[in-house]
Amino acid sequence: MFDPKWIRENPEAFDAGLAKRGLEPHSAEIIALDDARRGIVTRLQEAQTRRNAASKEIGKAKASGDEARATALMDEVASLKTRLQEGEEELRQAEARLNEALAAIPNLPLDDVPVGEDETDNVLVREWGEKPGFDFTPKEHFDIGEGLGQMDFETAAKLSGSRFAVLRRDLARMERALAAFMLDIHTAEFGYNEVIPPFLVRDDAMFGTGQLPKFAEDLFHTEDGYWLIPTAEVSLTNLVRESTVGEDELPMRFTAWTPCFRAEAGAAGKDTRGLIRQHQFSKVELVSITTPDQSLDELERMTSCAEEILKRLGLPYRIMTLCTGDMGFAARKTYDIEVWLPGQARYREISSCSVCGEFQARRMNARYRAGEKDLRFVHTLNGSGLAVGRTMVAILENCQESDGSVRVPEALQPYMNGLDRIETA
Incomplete structure (x- = not known):
């Protein structure tokens, strides 16, 4: 705004x-x-x-x-x-x-954002990790999960239709384990405050972060006027709506593990199999509320926090600066973290970290007090730390074995009750 x-x-x-x-x-x-x-x-x-x-x-x-x-x-x-x-x-x-x-007008890009039309114009910032080598043809995650008997799309379709999944046994546990692993690092090491926010919000909250009015078709709406959150960014960022905080309270850093709900109205024919693009998925979200002079440094910090999760899991990735044509509605600058998926032989987005300037703060009327009488709009940032389902996808594909089993990354094993390998039950 x-x-x-x-x-x-x-x-x-x-x-x-x-x-x-x-x-x-x-x-x-x-x-x-x-x-x-x-x-x-x-x-x-x-x-x-x-x-x-x-x-x-x-x-x-x-x-x-x-x-x-x-x-x-x-x-x-x-x-x-x-x-x-x-x-x-x-x-x-x-x-x-x-x-x-x-x-209806999107945020303006920062001067250093590359100008372009789509993802082909995004710019590589850095890469990390070594892509795994295989002496067999690596499978995609849905073939691995179904082969294990623990990822069930057929039953999910009977319950809910397409773009849903049922996870069982060790994969169900891995979903929970990944979220706990991420939250522990972000809270204990990086200073984010954990929140359990509402998953249903009103129009004003969706407007505040920029989902409404432009993207209503991508959202799920209840008959009594609530919206299901497409990301915890909505709830977490709106924690400061219609309020004035002290400058000494900033930066504020919030994190939450929540279900996310997206209609995927513009994704017909894309990723119709598997966990990449679903109507319901879970994500650990990071949100920061800062002063204007803190926000660009906070973007670098937030991105590094999300990166650290992939490093500890040993998953190779790259960082891309999104061009102007690929950037989100509310963002001024965005880094995408893309994880390597051997089954697809390509990098796929697993996190987007964005600085929004005062764009969302104006829509929410969120300010901070700089001095006794000077009220200014806060700056907001958001990023995935990480998308849990896509992290599972990356583990399944990078850690797969020729016999169909999957190695559990060492850092995750304490959260899996010591389990070091997922095998067919």
Whole structure:
């Protein structure tokens, strides 16, 4: 969400930022809508001023015995009251039109974000780990899981349809173990505060983080007006909505393991088998609330925290800076962490870490107090630390053996009751 005043003062910079995202200029539209709103405000102020003055003149006219003048003034006051009521409704409509236009505009990329159209224009930052070698053709995770008899898509389809899975025995335990492993590291070592947030939220929360109104078709909505969270980013970031925190409280760092629900409306035909793209999955989310001067350093820190999970599991990965055409709606800069999947012989996203500047804070009205009287919008960041199902996918594919069994990474074994290998039951 943008400040119309800033757009008015920086129309070229605003349109240039949108152009980097491949969008048409919007400054003229926003300024025109704001001009209309400001014009109504001016008329209302003038009418209110005149109404106040006329009300005072009524008493003077009556005191002087000028009943005709008093009657005329009372008629004018009544007329001004009607005009003010009509004007207030006109102002509400003008503000709604302006806010609707602003709400549909994505955040502007930072200057160092590569300009591009899609994922082919993303830029490699670094790689870590050695890709495993196999003396057999590595399988994809769904073939491994089904071969183990512990990943069941057929039964899930009977229960819920496509893009769902039933995990059993050791794989079910691995889901829980991975989440606990991630949470322990993020809380004990990296200083994130663990939260169990609501999984159902209202419109305002979805609007605050940028899911609404633009991405409603990608969300699940209940009949009584709630939205199922697509990520814990929504709940965690909104913990500071409509509030003012002290500068000494920042940065705030939150983490949560939650189910996530996505309609995947735009994913027809993509990853129809397996755990990569499901309607329901779990994720450990990281959210930071910072001052403006902390936020870029916090992005690097958050990304390194997510990386550390993959390092301890021994899973090779790479970091990509997303180009302007591949970046999320609310982000100013994003690093994708992509893990190597031998079964697919390609890297796949397992985390996105983004800095959003004050974009979400404006939508949430989240501020911090810098000094006694200076109120400023906080900066927000979010990232996966990590997507649990995709981490399981990476373990299954990188740690598979020729007999169909899967080695459990050493760091995860204490969370699996010492189990070092998953075999067919």
